[in-house]
Amino acid sequence: MKIPTNDPEQALAFCRQLAVMCAPAAPLIPRPDLSVVVPLHNEQGTVEELYRRIVTALETQSVVFELLFIDDASTDDTARKLTELVSSDERVQVVTLARNFGHQIALSAGLDLAAGNAVVLMDGDLQDAPEILPEFLRKWEEGYDVVYAVRVGRKESLLLRASYSIFYRILAYLADVAMPHDAGDFCLIDRRIVERIRAMPERGRFLRGLRSWAGGRQIGIRVERAARFEGTTKYTLARLLNLALEGIVSFSYVPLRIASAAGICVSVFSAGLAIFYFVKQIFFGLNPPGFATLTVLICFFSGIQLITIGIIGEYLGRVFTEVKRRPLYFIRNVQGAKAPAESISVAQ
Template identity: 35%
Template sequence: MNQKITLIIPVYNSSQFLHKTVKAVDDQRIKSNWDLELILVEDGSPDKSFDAIEKLTPLYPYIKAIKLSRNFGHQIAVKTGLSYATGDYIAIIDDDLQDPPSLLPRFFEQLDNGYEVAYGIRKKRKEGHLKKMAYTGFYRLLDTISETKIPLDSGDFCVMTKNVKDKMLMLNEQNPYLRGIRAWVGFKQIGLEYERSGRIEGESGYSIKKLIKIAKDGIFSFSSLPLQIITLLGNMGLLISILFALFTMYRYFSNEIEVAGYTTIIIMLLFFNSILLISLGIIGEYIYRIYNEVRNRPHTIIEKTINA
């Protein structure tokens, strides 16, 4: 392979096992004879992950290290790595070896064969049943409502050409959903199934809060369905109002109207107020995202770099 390879790894709370990940990368580099550039983006870890990177840099001179000033999130860390990538082929993997470097040659072969992107499709996952159900449900929901065809069960693990990387970086979104952006830019893409391994050590940096944020980024960035739901709720409320008005008029002309009616009024008020609050919440989410884009803040603040 004559192409220069860039491998991007976002690093978070990995000080205890990062050396194993880099060693696995180096073993594959030697085996495949890569001209390698390894970009480690330390995403404001509370542990001493960047200290671990500083110790590894003299041993592996092809490392480029980037330390973010705080935790900006996985997607921003990957996007930062993409902006520093200079390789002809770019790969993205996690720091926990769930997507091992040994898989990459099979993916790079697809780029050699004319594809611009080869992404991983997770055949099996080593997470709990509840988490797997949540992932499966989300990907299928997003596939149903998204205006862009986003492959099912595909994560950020992928390889791409420099051309695709450059096009992805043209989308200057404040809350990027990279696997969606990767699908949106198009070009010739192929999915490859693989069995995802368990973590080598430690716990995932993806808390429930972070997973919900990524899910929201995917839904609100690639679907207008939430806004359409407001119209649906409004029409449903209008229909119920008309039916209730006709029912009330019938009772009035039938002399069945009684002074009592407190329960009905309370139920109707609660119902329509709930619709109103849901609608305001959805509109507020879009307004917040518009506000984020208008402020035009930098995606991240870089505190320190090594070899970059």
Template identity: 35%
Template sequence: MLISIVAPCYNEEDVIELFHDQVQQVADRLLPLGHDMEFVYVDDGSRDRTLAALQRLADRDARVRYVSFSRNFGKEAALLAGLRHASGDCVVVMDADLQHPPELITRMVKLREDGYDQVIARRTRTGDRMTRTLTARLYYRIVNRLVDIELVDGVGDFRMLSRRVVDAVVNLSEYNRFSKGLFAWVGFPSTTFEYENAAREAGRSSWSFRGLLNYGLDGLLSFNNRPLRAALHLGMGLLVCAGLYTAWIVGAALVNGVQTPGYVTIITALTGLAGVQMIMLGVIGEYTGRIYYEVKRRPHFLVKATNVDRAKDLIP
């Protein structure tokens, strides 16, 4: 079995060679069992010398294939590029910062031999800050009530995929991609095991709070239209409330006569309704913007340098 290791890289100059050495050790242990490996690295427009490091790895190891983007297109585009260029019978998707322990690949291979199409590594939250743990649990609880698929807390991109799962995911050509959701959407027999997340060996995470927030919104909006339905229900509820309030005002006027209307009541009602309208417009605008990007059909990424078949880079 040929195993492809797909690792997106962004400013990983300090750790990429150490990562390759550790994964190569796993490959050497699997080779006597009849499993070979290839390494597919995707440089997501790094600002350091990550590309030079990948070129050095390719010079000394013929199994290394690299793709370097013309700019930073994001991790989702890097994952898609890696899956497109992977030719293995199965593919292991993992981060290049060594937070995904390479020694777990051996365990994935054993579970893959049991017939599973997806072998998923689910990290525990041991050592995480309490605020981060509670925020994550709240997010997944809310999202799983809304989306049409199940997203599991602690499950990320670290997993082994069979060839038919890889082909299914690559054939989903949507521009706004949320790989964690796509892996769940395609289905196929899956199994999950837990592991403790490791610390970064070098460098610092490129994820900011804003980036994590946008990533969470992508997960919420990519697999359902319930926010639009919620906006409709909220509008109907406000209409009913406005009708009841109007009936109450008219009834009070008929019984007690016309009184001077309250300034505070009017301002509060106008401000509240304006805020609700802006939220509704924002939800509609978010979906409209996604349609806007989809109909343009721009490529997900542009390649600056690679040592593999350039024809695959032209797929939109």
């Protein structure tokens, strides 16, 4: 190779390129077998017990694993306890998001940053029992791409249990992809399926739907749903209704078709009513008072119109969110990670 001597800038560029070529290669960090992703928001009372039970369950297995805690901008003592875990166990990594982005976004951040050949998603309230992880691993080793928990024996209130049941059945009827009943986010996902999910660009994240849509060999395991280890649920009825709406709008056009069908039915009904009154006037000479009838019909049609506009608005709102192309999340800091925080500070 000839060093250019006529142009100082070319000579400098050549030297830099040569230095890069001759630099020793960075040591390859082996990919762990399993990454366990746990989003947390104000879970100071469960962090230590959660860590203990996950490690106890996985250390009995012949797997190399990492624990990836996603701190969704907790305001209690969660961050300090996670820092202590990072200091005591090199397998623990903690990613703190810049603000509270929400449960589904925190899970998505975990999928982006997890390095394992398989990734487990689980909540941090210990309603998802870590003791089921060995069973997840066995099914994965049998060749399944996705192993998800089917929740039985819920300990929530009757209202929440009824809401969950109604939601899953409505979603199963409306969605354009088959989704298992009573299967939440607690699951093991093979790296191949993880990459498929990460390739899906939508900002409205409904991960259990994306997981089903990604395909692969999937199997459910019936798991007793435990009560919260400590504190109260972060998923209020309003947040559950919002998640349900996200799932339905993200995976079904049926509401729009229902609105169209309702419009057609109302139009046919109105035409029939007009013909009825016209015939009655011509042949019988009766002129109905009509005030009560008119009031009822106006209110009825107005309600149908508002419902239809609301349904269209939900879809337009999703389109508006998607076209802005904002990042899913920002990262405040990373502890215990193999890569510098600057390289993963933004998710596109």
